[in-house]
Amino acid sequence: MLIHVHTQKGRGHSLAEESPHRYHGVSPNNGKVKDNGHSFSQVFGETLVELAKQDTRIVGITAAMRDGTGLGPFAEAFPDRFFDVGIAEQHAVTLAAGMAKQGLRPVVAVYSTFLQRGYDQVIHDVALQRLPVVIAVDRAGVVGDDGATHQGVFDISFLRAVPGLTVLAPRNGGELSAMLAWALQQSGPVAIRYPRACTANTAAGAPLAPSGAVAPVEVKPGRDGVVFTFGPMVDVALDAANSVEPELSFAVVNMRTLKPVDGDFIRGVLRGKKYVVTLEDHVLAGGFGSSILEILQETGAGESLLRVERLGYPDEFIPHGSIERIHEEYGLTAPQVAQVLREIASGRTLQVIVSGDA
Template sequence: MTSEPTKTTLLSQIRKPADVKELSPEQLKTLAGELRETIIGQVAEHGGHLAPSLGVVELTLALFKVFDLESDKLVWDVGHQAYAHKLLTGRADKFHTLRQKDGLSGFPRLSESEYDHFGVGHSSTSISAALGMAMARDLKGEDHEVIAVIGDGSLTAGLAFEGLNQAGDLGRRMVVVLNDNEMSISRNVGALSQFLSRKMTTPFLQRLKSDVEGLLGTIPRIGDDLAGYAKRYGDSVKSFFTPGILFEAFHFTYVGPIDGHNTAQMVKVFEEIKKLDKPALVHVLTKKGKGYAPAESDPTFFHGVGEFVPETGLARKFSGPGLPSYTSIFGSTLCKLAKRDEKVVAITAAMPEGTGTECFRKNYPERFVDVGICEQHAVTFAAGLAVQGYKPAVAIYSTFLQRAYDQVVHDVCLQNLNVNFFLDRGGLVGEDGATHHGVFDLSYLRHIPNMVVMAPKDEAELARMMATAFEHEGPCAVRYPRGTGVGAKVGRNPRALPVGKGEKVHEGEDAVIITLGSRVYPAIEAAMELEKEGLSVAVFNTRFVKPLPRKQLLALVRKFDRILLVEENALAGGFCSAVLGVFNESGLLDGKRVHSLGIPDAFVEHGTQKELRAMLGIDKNGIKRNVRKLCK
């Protein structure tokens, strides 16, 4: 199995979307197999979003067969499922670089291809973007189709319904394809998911129709007329029994549910849909991980997976238990804290496995809530719990909390409520790239009144910061990185830290490195290696971004003339900016040399965490380099 198509394959002959239009039904079936083989081979070698892309292979082919991507606009929601799209739009020969530094992005992006009509990476944006494109088309007097493909998990977010509502009101011609596999990353939750899952099969509908017509036909004198009436309104009966009634309320023409792995059927439906002059929604049923047995049986694991053996589906680099991840430490510590405090409640937004809250759900199901892809609701829901005396733990990826900024400000911090945010994937996340790096949280949280912001240097400090958050009266945020820790032992009964107090973790006289979180240990390693070069460098871990340990920082600026500030966050408004503010206010900077390292004013592309940290100079070697410059 290989990730690069050979010259004898159908895929190697596809250079642009229009090439798909020329294929016969049998060729489309062959091409579907080649797409799956290529996707599986690539993801097995380098990791990626496997199950979502496998589930939409036939859907992608049907869209390419019917629509003209030279003029028609196609928007994929989130983009987890767009690997087949990339392979069919002139990128097959580069597909082996997927999600690698300087290679193809794991998501559609405007700068990568003329056939990526909208850049995505976060959920539920497709309908709004497509509606904007449809209105722009009409204003310019153009005549092309606009298609949004959205999953049923993404449809749970408020943004998707805002888009549906406006699209129905404007009535502009556009197509929404609902890719319904009953999953986002984890199994979908909520009333909408239950409603969409009322899938009435064609045999059921036919039996229902036959039974009703037969019953009515037995009524004397008027039976035949009633049966004819019922037959004429069969479509209305179908809409009543399927989710069509919901979308018809939004003024969409609803078609479905249809088999999302039957290319011929989808082609026929899309051809008919093109004749409409109003919004239409096509409800397509797919199986996540289709065509690869391990992914079909465990689509959550294979949603975003690391390297694995294609023949078995087993992880390729498994070499024993190793160090636990920060995510798992968070999950186990949360359970410990919940055991000693019955007011602790856990909330996640469609990611119990990804955020480490799955163990909490098993142990304390009555105190666990998965709200679905609804970050704004999650935050305000937590505020409602907090105002009644509970201590909600909102477990969420840093990049996704950005979606609920207004709720953090007005519903939590303004009321000074005891809501605790635990932000996984703080800092650079690696191969998912710019849309997923959590490099803005220190900046967008530290300026909000009443908020306490912490970042742990290791697993033990994470546990203590969690205890601190639950003991503190008011909102707290703890951000921690993706990946494993350093092996620090976590105590059975984590103790709270004194708020706003840091620690010196390495002694030195010539210069000081002031940092926190994931950059503490690289700073210590840099200082130890610099000692061999004759430089004595201290390292101070502030632990807190807000409140900063002001007295300790002022003592450091009085003692040291060479100061290096390091963070894994945007320099604009981040940790270094906060420390510099303290220094500037003190009036003690005359004659001092101070330099800041962090994320520059630019979006960071994809690559491994190690590669990106080295590129930005915030790894051990970058820290050493900058200390040397300061000490020249």
């Protein structure tokens, strides 16, 4: 006997029945309407619309996540340049490759966890062919209530292993807009990862950005050590570094570009420092912190001794829970990072690197 059940999303709740795409995933209903502000996804979608007005080659692609990825405004403004391939991430990436081969500038918007399904296509159909495809990696980092299957904590590890692929991470909406404009000017593939979060500096429709939009920047100087980080974790690092002043003075670096890592910049900012901390909303295995360690091992840091601590997620699946709760559980809040800065300066270290000039 075969039972074929046709489900209806939101059955019994009129708002969900009328707009099922807006109720793909919801938090518990407490009877209150919450203003979540402007999200990275919204900034992405609004910026893409403005850029597409200037360049008719730009097309948008999604795999059944039009509104979740912020592509709703683009789909409405350019219905003939918008492609929803359904739940088929592999096809979305291959379609983008074919379009790029024919001279278009495709942008694939996909959640970090779902990009795992299209990884083979990223390697063989996009990167190997050196095609100008932009991959907008939404929900990068922990996503909260969607649970372990949706945590976007592996993409840096698997994307930075792909030759020729540039990986960017904006701190806020302004950086996201600039990075998207920059990415669409490139001759090869670019991935831009950003979290499920609201963002400050939501300037959309930014003018085409110079290469400075993706260059690393020291947002706070320091004499004793450096915290290397990216994305919204920059603000966590700033709060932590400021809280240990004046006893300790840590610089904070917003890397912006996670691949390729600017080794010369790292060597320069580490000159005269004793401590290195890396901070990421991502697994430690093969992640951002690993890339910093690789640079230090390969090129040297110009110092005889550096104490290094990497902060991120251990080798385990991250469970269900709010983003705030998960960050606290894994030691990624500003007070917890500040405590690590104090401890590394007092002698407790995860790893010691002995390195000289390359």
